[in-house]
Amino acid sequence: MYERILIPTDGSKVAKAAVDQAVDIAEKYDAEVHALYVADTDAISYSLGTEQVDRIRQGNFEGMTELREEAKAATGYVAEQAAEHGLESVEHHAGGQPHRLISSYAEDHGIDLVVMGSHGRSGVRRALLGSVTERTLRSTHVPVLVVDYQGTDE
Ligand code: ATP
Numbered sequence: 328m329y330e331r332i333l334i335p336t337d338g339s340k341v342a343k344a345a346v347d348q349a350v351d352i353a354e355k356y357d358a359e360v361h362a363l364y365v366a367d368t369d370a371i372s373y374s375l376g377t378e379q380v381d382r383i384r385q386g387n388f389e390g391m392t393e394l395r396e397e398a399k400a401a402t403g404y405v406a407e408q409a410a411e412h413g414l415e416s417v418e419h420h421a422g423g424q425p426h427r428l429i430s431s432y433a434e435d436h437g438i439d440l441v442v443m444g445s446h447g448r449s450g451v452r453r454a455l456l457g458s459v460t461e462r463t464l465r466s467t468h469v470p471v472l473v474v475d476y477q478g479t480d481e
């Protein structure tokens with residue numbers, strides 16, 4: 328049923344809660360785990376030059392230490408959890424609009440399940456779903472499991 332599971336993550340607590348569920352499902356199906364971190368160019372481009380934004384769009388975060396660390400920590404957590412359960416994993420870093428890249432990654436890599444958090448880093452619970460999750464649901468045909476997390480932080 329599930330051969331390749333995609334976990335889009337911004338490294339937040341809620342995304343981590345989704346990782347636990349995803350890894351558990353992956354273990355049951357012996358699925359390959361894909362972790363995707365997207366640098367949101369709409370959110371960060373105002374402070375960067377066009378050359379830097381172009382590089383980020385190509386998934387090249389060289390020279391941007393903070394971004395690289397955040398990306399590595401986010402997908403690294405997934406890889407660690409996968410390894411602990413004896414599962415193969417793939418880490419991918421990209422730049423652009425998160426929901427677009429999540430949807431196209433799912434399509435391009437034969438993903439058969441996306442597991443993501445209801446909320447993310449913004450931590451504001453003004454809506455039932457964060458905008459990345461809502462837009463992903465609206466832009467993919469792949470099944471999406473949305474994991475809520477009731478904690479108060481992040
Ligand atoms: P908003 O961003 O709309 O202010 P939020 O940060 O609370 O709200 P989302 O950004 O929609 O909520 O995050 C929901 C889930 O989407 C996260 O738990 C994570 O699984 C995924 N996600 C969010 N941002 C990214 C990203 N930059 N790269 C990969 N996955 C992401």
Ligand code: MN
Pocket residue numbers: 337447448449457459
């Ligand atoms: Mn967010």
